[in-house]
Amino acid sequence: MSIFGEATRNRQRREMMIAVIAKLTAKPxxxxxxxxxxxxxxxxxxxxxPGCLLYRVARSRSDTGVYTLMEIYASQxxxxxxxxxxxxxxxxxxxxxxxGAAPEVEFLDALx
Amino acid sequence: MSIFGEATRNRQRREMMIAVIAKLTAKPxxxxxxxxxxxxxxxxxxxxxPGCLLYRVARSRSDTGVYTLMEIYASQxxxxxxxxxxxxxxxxxxxxxxxGAAPEVEFLDALx
Numbered sequence: 023m024s025i026f027g028e029a030t031r032n033r034q035r036r037e038m039m040i041a042v043i044a045k046l047t048a049k050p051x052x053x054x055x056x057x058x059x060x061x062x063x064x065x066x067x068x069x070x071x072p073g074c075l076l077y078r079v080a081r082s083r084s085d086t087g088v089y090t091l092m093e094i095y096a097s098q099x100x101x102x103x104x105x106x107x108x109x110x111x112x113x114x115x116x117x118x119x120x121x122g123a124a125p126e127v128e129f130l131d132a133l134x
Numbered sequence: 135m136s137i138f139g140e141a142t143r144n145r146q147r148r149e150m151m152i153a154v155i156a157k158l159t160a161k162p163x164x165x166x167x168x169x170x171x172x173x174x175x176x177x178x179x180x181x182x183x184p185g186c187l188l189y190r191v192a193r194s195r196s197d198t199g200v201y202t203l204m205e206i207y208a209s210q211x212x213x214x215x216x217x218x219x220x221x222x223x224x225x226x227x228x229x230x231x232x233x234g235a236a237p238e239v240e241f242l243d244a245l246x
Binding site: 065079 | 172173177188189191193194202206240241242244
């Protein structure tokens with residue numbers, strides 16, 4: 023395995039779209055408020071981050087206090103920019119009042 | 135709570151977008167083949183099902199044999215039509231050779 027080959031793969035990895043799947047659980051009694059804060063946040067992310075290609079909020083049918091975010095970023099750079107966007111702290115503050123647990127976040131390579 | 139109110143909510147539920155998150159695990163040695171079958175299947179679903187609004191395939195970075203599908207359907211009717219689409223059996227057959235476990239499937243209300 024040559025160093026050149028590894029550099030090429032690293033560049034491809036950097037240019038791949040990244041998916042993020044995050045699971046967020048509401049504090050009891052804050053189920054609807056968490057949903058509202060998440061959809062408000064989604065609108066801010068989509069409006070302010072051209073590198074965010076998808077940001078969907080979904081609510082579990084079996085446990086209505088559990089939400090799943092489906093996010094796709096155009097590149098690693100776009101994902102890296104996400105927590106540095108001007109709206110990020112505002113969204114985090116809005117969510118924190120309604121969260122009952124730490125979010126579970128998974129990173130994936132988006133293939134299509 | 136009136137019967138009329140319940141009927142209205144049921145109609146809203148039927149008209150809501152539905153998200154599906156499915157986790158599929160490859161048979162050992164079939165990791166890449168499962169990914170190829172999933173992206174081929176995604177193209178068929180998106181081409182043949184106007185009620186399917188989103189069908190993304192993502193591959194775990196920590197376990198490259200595990201894939202997550204992120205799907206959104208325009209309505210319950212669009213979701214109900216999915217397993218009856220002409221390409222469904224073809225996709226299921228293509229996947230079955232590469233799956234190491236039964237898929238885990240979760241249904242959610244898509245909020246945005």
